[in-house]
Every structure is written in structure tokens, then in C-alpha cells.
Amino acid sequence: MLKKQRRQVPKMAARLKVTQVKSGVGNSQRQRDSLRTLGLKRIGDIIVKDDSLVVRGLVRAVAHLVKVEEIN
Numbered sequence: 001m002l003k004k005q006r007r008q009v010p011k012m013a014a015r016l017k018v019t020q021v022k023s024g025v026g027n028s029q030r031q032r033d034s035l036r037t038l039g040l041k042r043i044g045d046i047i048v049k050d051d052s053l054v055v056r057g058l059v060r061a062v063a064h065l066v067k068v069e070e071i072n
Contacts, residue, residue: 013070016055019046022065034061 020040024032038058039047048071049055059068 013051013072015048015071016051016059017046017048017069017071018059019067019069020044020065021067024062024065027062027065031062031065034058035065038062038066040066 018038018040020035020043023043024035035041038049038055039045051070059066
């Protein structure tokens with residue numbers, strides 16, 4: 001019988017500080033929706049979210065539009 005391999009999840013910071021640095025205009029609707037779901041509406045907006053795989057996925061979708069800092 002084959003053993004299942006456990007996927008190792010990287011250790012995450014307690015919180016993430018996400019700052020929008022570029023506009024979502026001209027990007028796909030999916031990327032604009034990701035910005036809105038994160039709570040970002042305009043350039044310069046800053047949000048602080050608990051670190052989770054869901055938030056990291058949203059940030060990864062719009063990585064070219066935001067700046068991310070880990071806060072402990």
C-alpha cells in the first residue's frame with residue numbers, strides 16, 4: 001500500500017499588510033474582483049489581514065498591483 005505524502009505548508013506570519021500601488025484598471029475582471037475582495041479600492045489603500053492561505057491566494061493573483069509586508 002502506498003503512503004500518502006503530506007504537503008508541507010510554509011510557516012506563515014501572524015498578519016499581512018497589503019498596500020495597493022497600481023490601479024486595477026486595464027486588468028481582468030478577476031483581478032479587479034480580487035482587489036475588491038481584499039478591501040482595496042484605490043491606489044494608496046492599506047489593509048491588514050490575518051495571514052491565511054485564502055488571503056495569500058488573493059494577494060498572489062494581484063501581486064503586480066500590491067506591495068505586501070509581513071507583520072509579527
